[in-house]
Amino acid sequence: MTSHTAFTTDAPPANLAWMLAALTMLGPFAIDTYLPAQLAIAEALGTDIHRVEQTMGVYMAGLAAGPVLGGPLSDRYGRKLIAVIGLLFFALASLLIAQVHTIEQMIGLRFMQALGGGFAVVTSAATVRDFFTGREAARVMALIGIIMMIAPLAAPAIGAALLQFSGWRVIFYALGGYAVLIAMLLAWRMPQAQRTIEKGAGLRGVLRSYRRVLCHKQAMAFAVAQALAACCMFMFLTESAYVYIGFYGVAEATFPLLFGANIITMALFNRINVRMLNRWEPYQVMRFGLLLQAVSATLLALIVWLSMPPLWLLVALIMVTVGCMGFIMSNSITCALSYFSSNSGAANAVISTLGFAIAGSLTLLLTLLHDGSAVPMTSMMAACAVSGALVLFGLTRAPDAEPG
Numbered sequence: 085m086t087s088h089t090a091f092t093t094d095a096p097p098a099n100l101a102w103m104l105a106a107l108t109m110l111g112p113f114a115i116d117t118y119l120p121a122q123l124a125i126a127e128a129l130g131t132d133i134h135r136v137e138q139t140m141g142v143y144m145a146g147l148a149a150g151p152v153l154g155g156p157l158s159d160r161y162g163r164k165l166i167a168v169i170g171l172l173f174f175a176l177a178s179l180l181i182a183q184v185h186t187i188e189q190m191i192g193l194r195f196m197q198a199l200g201g202g203f204a205v206v207t208s209a210a211t212v213r214d215f216f217t218g219r220e221a222a223r224v225m226a227l228i229g230i231i232m233m234i235a236p237l238a239a240p241a242i243g244a245a246l247l248q249f250s251g252w253r254v255i256f257y258a259l260g261g262y263a264v265l266i267a268m269l270l271a272w273r274m275p276q277a278q279r280t281i282e283k284g285a286g287l288r289g290v291l292r293s294y295r296r297v298l299c300h301k302q303a304m305a306f307a308v309a310q311a312l313a314a315c316c317m318f319m320f321l322t323e324s325a326y327v328y329i330g331f332y333g334v335a336e337a338t339f340p341l342l343f344g345a346n347i348i349t350m351a352l353f354n355r356i357n358v359r360m361l362n363r364w365e366p367y368q369v370m371r372f373g374l375l376l377q378a379v380s381a382t383l384l385a386l387i388v389w390l391s392m393p394p395l396w397l398l399v400a401l402i403m404v405t406v407g408c409m410g411f412i413m414s415n416s417i418t419c420a421l422s423y424f425s426s427n428s429g430a431a432n433a434v435i436s437t438l439g440f441a442i443a444g445s446l447t448l449l450l451t452l453l454h455d456g457s458a459v460p461m462t463s464m465m466a467a468c469a470v471s472g473a474l475v476l477f478g479l480t481r482a483p484d485a486e487p488g
Contacts, residue, residue, distance in 0.1 A: 100215065103274055104208045105228045106266050107167060109235035110174065110201050114259055115143065115321060116239035119343070120336050121252040122325045128252065131187040133326060137451050139187075139194045140322045144444030146195040148437045150202020155210065155433020156293045163207040163214070164274045170204025171267035178260035182253040200263075202436065210432045211274075213421045221421075222366040225414035226358045230351060237347040240340035247336070293430035303420045303431065304438075305479040310416035311439035312472030313374055316381055316465045317406050318443045320346070322450055323461040331458060332395050342399055349407030357411050366415035367482040373411025378466075378473040380404040385466035388458050398458065405465060422483045 118125070126133040150170065158166040177197035184190045209225070216224050246254045297303060328334040328342055353373070360369045384401040387393050417435070424431040446464065453460040 099273070100211070100275060101224055101227045103270065104211055107171075107270065108205055108208045108228060110171070110263060110266065111147070111205055112235035113239050113262060114174075114178075114197065114201055115140070116236050116343070117243040117246075117259065118252070118255050119321070119325045120240055120244040120329075120339050121247045121255055123329065123336075124247055124252045125190075129185070129187045129190065133330070134451050134454055135187050136190075137322055137326070138448060139191055140318075141444045141447035141451065142191050143194045143198040144318065144440045144447055146198025146440075147202040147205075148440035148444060149195075150199045150204075151206035151433035151436040153433075154203035154206045155436070156430040158207045158210060159293065159430055162276050163211045164270055164276060167204045167207045167274065168267045168271050170200045170202070170207075171263045171270070173200030174204065175260040175263035175267070176200075178256045178263065182256040182260075197259075202440065206433050206436050209417050209421065209435075213424070213432070217422065218418075219361055219366065222361055222415055222418040223358060225418055226354055226361070229354050229410065229414050230358075237344045237351075240343045244336055244340050294434060297424065297431045297434045300423055302480060302483060303423045303435075305475060306416055306420040306483075307435040307438050308442075309370075309374065309472045309476040309480065310412065310420070310435070311442045312468045312475065313377060313409065313412045313416070314439055315443050315446050315468040316377060316472070317409055318447055319450055319461055319464040319468060320402060320406055322447045323454075323458075326454075327398075327458045327461060331456070332398075334395070345399060346403050346406040349403040350410040353407045353410030354414075355410075357414065360411075365482060366418045367480075370412055370415040370419065371476060373408045373415070374469070374473045374476050377405055377408035377412070378469040380408070381462075381466040381469035385462040388462040392458065405469065419480075419483045 122133055122136045126136045129136075154166050154170060174197055177193050177200060181190060181193045181197060184193060208228070212221055212224050212228070242258070243255050246252075246258060324343060325339065328339055329336060334342060357369055357373075360372075380401055384398075384405060387397065387401070417432075420435055421431055446468065450460055450464050453464070
């Protein structure tokens with residue numbers, strides 16, 4: 085049974101991109117702001133840094149779980165309501181994390197924090213799909229990507245500053261405050277698309293939406309390729325603080341500069357991506373990005389395996405490898421969602437859940453492989469990048485939009 089719910093839309097695309105970027109920034113802020121504080125958190129909670137690193141994998145697991153309900157519920161009840169609910173849940177968990185006294189408490193609450201974050205952020209790409217398709221959607225996603233890169237660029241510096249002047253707990257108070265501010269902004273200004281919403285009978289409707297997405301082989305291939313490419317970046321995020329600060333002896337105040345170098349490269353590649361979309365389709369640009377990532381990650385792993393390289397060479401190769409997400413992310417989402425018009429929220433939920441589930445599993449595996457060097461990190465980065473390229477080149481073709 086299908087019913088029609090009318091929504092109005094009065095925000096121009098530029099405003100929409102800024103709002104969705106502010107929402108999507110929640111992820112990088114929650115992941116990157118506390119990276120410089122990992123050693124301090126370990127000391128304060130009386131645990132090992134690798135237990136603190138495990139909160140990254142747990143956070144990924146929460147991000148995987150959040151969209152499972154958030155996506156289809158946003159298809160049914162609208163993006164705005166679901167985004168605001170998720171943001172407020174994220175804010176509450178953030179405030180509770182600031183009060184923890186054991187690493188076990190932090191691990192549990194990081195999962196709850198990510199659950200709310202995933203519930204909210206899943207609405208972002210689905211909202212783009214509500215308003216745009218094809219190259220136009222890819223350009224809007226790229227614009228959102230450019231804007232939101234402010235977050236991973238600024239987050240480690242903000243975290244280091246808060247750590248220096250107020251301690252690590254204030255980082256989570258700040259995250260909670262940011263979520264509340266974005267919830268207020270979206271409640272006030274976020275547009276709703278006028279569209280037809282399929283309303284199934286409760287859980288059966290949700291499961292029907294998921295089955296439609298999961299049975300689409302091409303969309304799933306794009307989702308897996310994107311997930312593996314993103315895992316290449318998450319492997320770096322998990323071990324970056326240890327490799328740079330603990331292994332190479334970089335000062336905590338310098339860490340944000342080295343970390344930010346990757347974001348600058350990603351922003352540069354994102355701008356090149358926008359130019360390339362004037363000539364090529366998103367699928368072609370994505371293939372280029374994944375191939376470049378696979379080559380650079382493999383070279384990085386080989387150099388580290390043969391002999392520990394100087395810091396400048398390690399940083400340069402990581403910049404290229406991580407920066408390739410500027411070519412990959414917006415185009416992969418555009419390709420995958422192009423097959424779904426009426427249930428893009430459920431489709432984006434499946435893509436997000438799959439991506440973060442894979443990332444969470446591989447992140448936890450990386451912490452178990454830790455041997456005091458950069459070899460596990462770079463090896464895992466190469467394995468993820470090469471696997472993603474193999475999936476894309478072996479199992480996908482240029483998409484033609486289908487009703488979904």
